[in-house]
Amino acid sequence: MVLKFITRNKQTILYGISLALLLFLLKWLELRFIIIDHAFEIYIGFIALIFTGLGIWLALKLSRPRIETVVIEKEVMVEKSAGPVPDLNELEKLNLSKRELEVLQLMADGLSNQEIADRLFLSLNTIKTHSLRLFSKMDVERRTQAVDKAKKLNIIR
Amino acid sequence: MVLKFITRNKQTILYGISLALLLFLLKWLELRFIIIDHAFEIYIGFIALIFTGLGIWLALKLSRPRIETVVIEKEVMVEKSAGPVPDLNELEKLNLSKRELEVLQLMADGLSNQEIADRLFLSLNTIKTHSLRLFSKMDVERRTQAVDKAKKLNIIR
DNA sequence: ATAAAAATCACCCTTAAGTATGAATGAGGA
DNA sequence: TCCTCATTCATACTTAAGGGTGATTTTTAT
Numbered sequence: 001m002v003l004k005f006i007t008r009n010k011q012t013i014l015y016g017i018s019l020a021l022l023l024f025l026l027k028w029l030e031l032r033f034i035i036i037d038h039a040f041e042i043y044i045g046f047i048a049l050i051f052t053g054l055g056i057w058l059a060l061k062l063s064r065p066r067i068e069t070v071v072i073e074k075e076v077m078v079e080k081s082a083g084p085v086p087d088l089n090e091l092e093k094l095n096l097s098k099r100e101l102e103v104l105q106l107m108a109d110g111l112s113n114q115e116i117a118d119r120l121f122l123s124l125n126t127i128k129t130h131s132l133r134l135f136s137k138m139d140v141e142r143r144t145q146a147v148d149k150a151k152k153l154n155i156i157r
Numbered sequence: 158m159v160l161k162f163i164t165r166n167k168q169t170i171l172y173g174i175s176l177a178l179l180l181f182l183l184k185w186l187e188l189r190f191i192i193i194d195h196a197f198e199i200y201i202g203f204i205a206l207i208f209t210g211l212g213i214w215l216a217l218k219l220s221r222p223r224i225e226t227v228v229i230e231k232e233v234m235v236e237k238s239a240g241p242v243p244d245l246n247e248l249e250k251l252n253l254s255k256r257e258l259e260v261l262q263l264m265a266d267g268l269s270n271q272e273i274a275d276r277l278f279l280s281l282n283t284i285k286t287h288s289l290r291l292f293s294k295m296d297v298e299r300r301t302q303a304v305d306k307a308k309k310l311n312i313i314r
Numbered sequence: 315a316t317a318a319a320a321a322t323c324a325c326c327c328t329t330a331a332g333t334a335t336g337a338a339t340g341a342g343g344a
Numbered sequence: 345t346c347c348t349c350a351t352t353c354a355t356a357c358t359t360a361a362g363g364g365t366g367a368t369t370t371t372t373a374t
Contacts, residue, residue, distance in 0.1 A: 145267030
């Protein structure tokens with residue numbers, strides 16, 4: 001019972017002990033500097049202890065428990081929207097060339113620029129230019145964004 | 158040995174040190190106010206305030222927050238297709254942690270590491286480590302591959 | 315209580331990706 | 345024919361991503 005209390009409040013007890021030690025230190029310093037008034041020191045220490053306790057009590061009483069919200073997503077099946085294929089319209093709007101679309105598809109398959117270059121028997125620099133024009137036309141900045149957008153528009157598989 | 162003690166009781170020691178600083182401050186103020194004279198009530202009030210604050214701080218630091226679990230059901234639209242959903246099995250095989258999955262999802266949305274870090278209030282380095290572990294677990298080398306694979310396994314939307 | 319796993323962050327280094335600019339070539343339309 | 349555009353490639357630069365190692369802290373499970 002007592003042991004359990006001790007283990008559970010280990011830190012608080014340690015705090016109390018260190019406080020005691022500090023008061024002793026203060027006492028020692030008091031002697032050193034010959035600035036006296038025992039009653040005053042003790043009084044102050046007492047006040048400090050009491051109000052620390054008050055603070056702790058206040059905090060424990062007033063603090064609202066942290067609420068962890070667990071969101072359970074309930075899946076609801078819904079028909080895949082937008083009908084069969086909004087492909088062609090969107091694709092033409094973007095005005096991508098054959099090569100650019102090819103590069104885009106390979107990007108979506110997770111290939112690096114070098115791998116795309118090897119696959120298409122092109123230079124790495126060429127792939128870079130294609131991808132830059134591609135990003136520009138699709139109004140994105142990264143291949144990951146391009147792939148995401150392209151998939152959402154259904155212009156690639 | 159000593160080092161271990163220090164690391165283990167770091168918090169308590171920090172409390173002790175800050176308390177010591179506080180007491181020194183009070184000592185100094187005491188000298189000041191004694192010279193000014195008859196500011197006793199103010200002094201006491203000051204101490205009371207400070208130690209109440211200290212107590213509150215201590216309590217908030219030391220007390221483990223009570224956690225209330227609130228379950229909210231949230232309906233989410235899901236595409237009907239995607240076949241028989243090999244989700245959970247595959248997902249568990251990969252043994253991804255919550256964070257890793259979160260990072261993966263944000264990668265799939267085309268965010269850069271920096272943007273993911275900002276979104277999750279984490280360091281860029283943290284995102285890097287998460288993504289490295291992720292790539293390792295998924296047996297891929299690039300974010301684009303990871304996203305592609307994850308989508309094929311239906312472990313992300 | 316203690317071990318294990320998850321999560322966080324740092325530092326350093328290498329490689330890939332992205333940016334800017336310029337230029338040559340070839341096919342097809344005006 | 346002349347012009348446009350797609351395609352190809354280069355050089356040089358900046359930034360982001362990937363990779364390795366180690367440390368601390370928090371959470372979880374035993």
